[in-house]
Amino acid sequence: MKWHGPLAGHYPAVATMVVAALIPYLVLSAALQPLLGIIGDQLQMSTEEINLAQGLANAGYALGTVLSVQLAQHLPQRRLLVIYGVLLVVGSVLAASATGAVTFMAGHVLQGLCTSLLLIAAVPPLVTGFPPSKLRYTAVVLNLCIFGAVALGPLIGGIQADANGWRPLFWVIAGISVLALVLILATYRDVPAADPTSTRSPLAVALAATGCIAAFYGASQLLTHRDLNAATLAPLTAGVLVIVVLLVNQYVSRRPLLIVRPLTSTLPVSGIVAAMSAAAASVSAITLAGLILTERYSPLKLGLIFLPEFGGAVLTTILFAILFTTKGLHYFALTGLICLSAGIALIAGVLPPSTILALLGTGLIGVGVGASVAPALFIAGFSLRNAALQRVFAIVELLRAVAAFMIAPILVYIATTVMSNTVDGVRTALWICLGLSAAGALTGIALYWAARVKPPSPSMADWFGGGTAWHSPPLLARFRHNARTPDQPEGPAEFEISQQ
Structure with a gap:
């Protein structure tokens, strides 16, 4: 007889488990700066x-999105979730108790890796494993968990920095990780491997590992090397190229690990572009704002300046729940990018910004990122069958992580090194952020127009029944004859891809 935990199938417990699993690293990613x-x-x-x-x-974190999908295809998924939870606890305890650089780095890297492993393993079952009536609650959980945690990070980091310590925060994070592990065990139910007959893809995992490590290593070097040289540019450039090679390889592969080809129709491409643009612009803008405001405010006051970002995330969570299953989802993502652009423009307009401008700007940024990234993710997910949601989340989170965490160091380098003074440098970098968010909005509008798309309402009955929530026209369908969506099979090879 297969063993089930006492809270297996209990929605509140499973949702709480997802929150506890994702919060530790997401909070730290935004709280560490001070x-x-x-x-x-x-x-x-x-x-x-x-x-x-x-x-x-x-x-x-970026690598874990690919690794989690590969492991889930061939190994029992809930047993993997237990392993990920244990490793997250180990990493959190190592980081909190560290007495030297090696232990701290090992623990923090484990936190990043395990968070994305848990994200890809736990979130899709929360979406598809419960009745459609729970979907709105799941939307609230995801938005508050992912974006609310990040938005609260600066204030939490400021409170801890004001006390001139860091271990209490890390021990609290370790405690939340233990709670996540307890809930993983309490909600445990045996779930088989997703597709034991699928082809193993060690090349895809190797490319993802090589590309992510090289690219993020190169980006981190920009923060400590004022002069560009081969030691900095080579890994950064090579890493980005390897990630591009990964995407091309998965696009042309007969049986890919990451379903790139089915995501190349109009709605998924629009969603992915919006998510990447919003992530890159928002993370970079908050980092740059902190850079220019650090000299004027203590860490605690700076955290309070960023608090409206959390208020914006809460507001968008409520609106997201209302619009989630309507055609308003598309307009919501566009509105988010517009609000994000407005918030960045407010901060960039007068540097350093006044307290009022900074509060308004960070609030709009919170609204912008909360209203754009999660809706964009589901715009992509609803375009494919719900059985593919895990792989859709993986590719979107990989690209979002690369955009968010790699572009910010590059823009900080521009702000602190390229220009003659920091104020001019930050202003230039913020205008680049504004360009990124505006480009995401304009690209989405252009893609919808070029495919003659009228924003549709998702059909939850069809999606939960194994179909797609809506039809996504091919890219540039307005200018093509007999256009066919990438996931409509033409022959055996594409049929295999579409079934994945």
């Missing part, structure tokens, strides 16, 4: 080592 100096002093870590720890943890 703590880096304190951690470096206490652990005798150089600035380069601290930046490297952050970069490799972000690389682990």
Whole structure:
């Protein structure tokens, strides 16, 4: 007889487990900035080592999206979830108890890796494993969990920095990780491998590992090397190229691990572009705003300046739940990008911004990212069958992580090195952020127009019944004859892809 946990199938417990699994690293990713100096002093870590720890943890997060899908195809998924939970606890305890650079880096990298492993393993079953009536609650959980945790990060980091410490925060994070593991066990139910007959893809995992590690290592080096040289540019450039090779390889593969080809119709491409643009622009803008405001405010006051970002995330969560299953989902994502652009423009308009402008700007950024990234993710997910949701989440999160965590160091380098002074540098970098968010909005509008798309309402009955929630026209369908969506099979090879 297969064993089931006492809370197996209990929606509130499973949703709480997802929240507890994702919060630790997502909070830390936004809370660490004011703590880096304190951690470096206490652990005798150089600035380069601290930046490297952050970069490799972000690389682990990006890599975990691919690794989680590969493991889920051939191994029992809930047993994997237990392993991921144990490793997250180990990583959190290592980081919290670290007495040197190596232990801290190992623990923090494990936190990043395990968070994305848990994200890909736990979130899709929460979406598809319960009745459609729970979907709105899941939308609220995801938005508040992912974006609310990140938005609260600066305030939490500021509170801890104001106390001139860092371990209490890391021990709280470790405690939340233990709670996640307990809930994983309590909600356990045996779930078989997703597709034991699928082809193993060691090349895809190797390309993802090589590309992510090289790219994020190169990006972290930008923060400590004022002069561009081969040691910095080579890994950054090579890493990005390897990630591109990964995407091309998966597109042309007969039986790919990452379903790239079915995502190349109008709605998924629009969603992915919106998610990447919003992630890159928002993370970079908040980082740059912190850079220019650090000299004016204490860490605690700076955290309070960023608090409206969390308020924006809460507001968009409520609206997201209302619009989630309507055609308003498409307009919501577009509105998010517009709000994000407006928030960045407010901060960039007058540097350093006044307290009022900073509060308004961060609030609009919170609204913008909360209203764009999650809707964009589901715009892509609803375009394919729900059985493919795990793989859709994987490819979107991989690209979002690369955009969010790699572009920010590049823009910080531009702000602090390229221009003659920091104020002009931050202004230039913020205008680049504005360009990224505006480009995401304009690209989405152009793609919808070029395919003659009128924003549709998703059909939840069809999606939960094994079909797609709507039809996604081919790219540029307005200018093509007899156009066919990439996931409509033409022959055996494409049929295999569409079934994945």
